Amino acid sequence: MTAPHLPKVAGISSPVPAPAHTSAPAVPSPPTVPEPPAPAPCALVQDRLAGWVSDLTTLQELTERLARTARLDDALHEVLRAGASLVGAGRGLVTLHSADADGAGHPVTVGLGLGLADLGHIETIPHERDRAPHSPYVRLLDDLPPVGDRSGTAHPDIPGEGGLDPRHREVAARLGYAASYAVPLESPVSPRADSGAPPAAGRIGAAVWLYDEPAEPTERQRHLAGLYCGYATEHLARLVELTHAREAVATLREELLPSRLPRVPGVRLAVRHRTGPQGGGDWYDALPLPEGALGLAIGGITGSGPGAIAAMGRLRASLRAYAVMEGEDPVAVLSDLELLLRVTEPARAATALFAYCEPAERKVVVAGAGHCSPLIIGSDRVEYVETSLSAPLGMLACWEAPSVEIEPAPGETLLFYSDGLLHRTGDSMDRAYARLHAAAAGVPRAARRDPEAVADHVLRTVLPDGSVPEGGEDVILLVAHFE
Structure with a gap:
């Protein structure tokens, strides 16, 4: 005999068991966080191009300011200010061998944030190697690379650096700087190349920037400073020639x-x-x-x-x-x-x-x-x-x-x-x-x-x-x- 079916009532399910082949309801798994998409190659290129444009714009502004200087002293101060902004330093000095047509003359040294007494203290740093008596470089710049190598020299931590002369550390502590970065002012063409002499490499001076804390310029900052100093060397060489010409004319005039x-x-x-x-x-x-x-x-x-x-x-x-x-x-x-x-x-x-x-x-x-x-x-x-x-x-x-x-x-x-x-x-x-x-x-x-x-x-x-x-x-x- 077949059992009668119970009537269906709303809200009450049938007591008939589920078939054996029916699987239990699945437990939902937690949602997965999608990984960020890899940057597109074109975005990297755009960022790099934007950086290059920014660097070129900065160099253009700084070189235009330097080109507007008509006197040697003004140009040296401008080189110091521009270099300090490029390498992130606060102080510095530049020294120039202002030789005349006979090869005589005396170095010209200008400081940024350094007084005459401070420059005098720096001059007391002993030589690290022999140099000619008419050398234009102060003792702080003795470890520059040889002529022909225009790369800079960094001392990122002078108090903790080994091998330095004790007087170097003493002067640094007295003047309150803990790191330095020096760049030679060197051009592949001699300042007097237009006078008929064959072109030759010539170093007319050097610049050094000082940091109050241990620091070192980045590779990008070094590159920009090197490009700027290359242009600055040509401009300074022209001003040196012009200064000597004016001095010669003034001397001739006074003699007359x-x-x-x-x-x-x-x-x-x-x-x-x-x-x-x-x-x-x-x-x-x-x-x-x-x-x-x-x-x-x-x-x-x-x-x-x-x-x-x-x-x-x-x-x-x-x-x-x-x-x-x-x-x-x-x-x-x-x-x-x-x-x-x-x-x-x-x-x-x-x-x-x-x-x-x-x-x-x-x-x-x-x-x-x-x-x-x-x-x-x-x-x-x-x-x-x-x-x-x-x-x-x-x-x-x-x-x-x-x-x-x-x-x-x-x-x-x-x-x-x-x-x-x-x-x-x-x-x-x-x-x-x-x-x-x-x-x-x-x-x-x-x-x-x-x-x-x-x-x-x-x-x-x-x-x-x-x-x-x-x-x-x-x-x-x-x-x-x-x-």
Whole structure:
């Protein structure tokens, strides 16, 4: 008999057992965390390219800043600042062998965050190997690689490094640095390769940066510092050559001007001379003449550089000869000079002012050719001498202008000056003349009898900062005090 089925009720399952072949319900396993996908090769390339672009941008900015420096000292300080930012250091120094054309010269050392006393302490570190007496490298740089190897040298932990001289550790502890990284300033082309000599490797100096804690630049930092120093070497070499050329021109110019002022009874002289960076053709002269007379001259020739200086020397020598022959007639002196200029220097023009002085009689005869009028300073007057208006020498077919006679009183002073003194003020000529007049009027009465004090006061007042702007003209101040 078949058993009857029970009725189905909602929510109650049937009591019929499950078939034997039915498996038990599976226990769920915990979820697995998926592994991050491997970076795509293109992402690595993009990161590397971004790093290269960043490095190149940094180098471009630093080299552009260095290229804007026109003076050797400014360039050395810029190299130190840029290198410190590249290798992550805070202080450093750079030393340069500033040899002249004859191979002589002395090292130039500049510090960043180091005073002169600190540099002196570093110089006391003993040599680790023999070097030539004219070596430009301080003792801290003795272990640089030989010439031809431009890799840097690191001391990552000076207090704990073995083999160092005890004096090295003592100086490092005294100055508060614990690590250093040095790079030679070396170029594959000699600084004088453009003079006709064959190119050769040359090391012109070295730079070292100091760390306050034990540290060492990374390989990337070393690479960037090496690239920057390679460019800096070329720039510094050019500035060294330019500095030597300017010094040679300045020396030549000084040799062509009076080495000392003459002593003539009845008058005392003083001169102040500031040479512009380009070396212009301004000049002055003070020449004793027969019968106790004195010739005073000041002028300038167009142009700058060695050519203008050589022309200035010829012009001054000629004026001295004419002054000896006919100095009592300043117009004749300048007329002869103008004729000589047109024959020997047809492409140049010149300004000149010549004064024939008789100190015993306190009489001065002045003739000028396009030059600034002298200024007379006395207890009762400060005024410009009214010379006749005339063109510079070489500008007209024939020069001639009347002379002016001055009778300075006892204790009065004549002030001759170059137009560079007025131009360097940066003002218009009217304002510059007014500034010079105010400076002369402001000379203390106690100092008016001292030509040296008069010259210093006028120069300091007209050019208060004493700066020599790039491309600025020469400044000459010639003072004659009549007793």
